[in-house]
Amino acid sequence: MIVDGHVHVFFEGSDPEAFFLGCARMAAALFNKGSGQPQNPHELLGHFMPLLSDPTADKLIGYMDEAGIDRAVLLPLDFFLGCDEPAVGEKKTVTIEEKNRLNAGFAEKHKGRLFSYCGVDPRRKGGLELFRKGIEKWGMIGLKLHPTTGFYPHDPVCYPFYEAALEMGVPVLIHSGNEPAPLKPMYSQPCFIDSVAADFPELKIIIAHCGHGWWQEAVDLASAKPNIYVDFSGWETEFAGSPDSLYRPLRVALDMLGPWKVLFGTDGSMLYFVVSPKDWVQVFREPNSPSGITFSKEETDIVLGGAAARLYGWESSHHRL
Secondary structure, three states: OOEEEEEOOOOOOOOOHHHHHHHHHHHHHHHOOOOOOOOOHHHHHHHHHHHHOOOOOHHHHHHHHHHOOOEEEEOOOOOHHHOOHHHHHHHOOOOHHHHHHHHHHHHHHOOOOEEEOEEOOOOOOOHHHHHHHHHHOOOOOOEEEOHHHOOOOOOHHHHHHHHHHHHHOOOEEEOOOOOOOOOOHHHHOOHHHHHHHHHOOOOOEEEHHHHHHHHHHHHHHHHHOOOEEEEEOOOHHHHHHOOHHHHHHHHHHHHHHOHHHEEEOOOEOHHHHOOOHHHHHHHHHOOOOOOOOOOOHHHHHHHHHHHHHHHOOOOOOOOOO
16 A cells, blocks of 8 residues: 555635745745745746646645555645634635535545645634534544744644644644745744653654754654654655755654654645656655665555555555545
């Protein structure tokens, strides 16, 4: 079984315009880093948004089929409080409740293929009730937090959510690492997750993206806290620059944590423009490290799906879907 443990579905109005524009600025700089003269981000956004838009999640299923991915975990993002939420009505942006309900609907529509977390900013009025509704009524499987909107994971405002997650028996996935403006990655440094793991030692916590540039800190924390997992989603840009920028941290994580605490993910769908999900699976399945870093088949199989299957209780479902 291959499990994409970290994926998003975007469409017009799914997220604040400021977020999409920030991604376009970041992409424009990356695509033209050699010349140092990035193209107009508004033009880039206008070009890519129709390709990115997937209001039914049918495109995602197509990508999964092409890549041989059996299951994917949807992570709705609540960026609104960090991106000037008063503009939501003017931009015809969905509410966060609608967004979570839509993602739960995608999982229901593609039952057995898609599974969704509930994504909510813990500072949001009614957020805890929304989280409970997502798990208990809509069949969602975890809590997604994105601190870059302006809160720290160890802020007391988050603790009722951790208590509820523990009570309902679901994991919490916390973003860690870079993000474009207007989001602020400083809130998502892995060290701010440490006290959460200490205060809730029975709560399963996933550090998303293994902290990106803070990957050593993320691995170090996870080595001391058995309830911390890391996912290696969203590393396509690093890999495209130099394959060992992925393989070296991945090798260290496997050596320090073992494969059962390391999860595979694409962080699609924006990064599909950098490395396709089919090719991303092959990057893990058949690693080709310039410096000779190696991985056993057992490690690769566990990272690609075995670890997620155990985490989510899917181990009995080994057949192809």
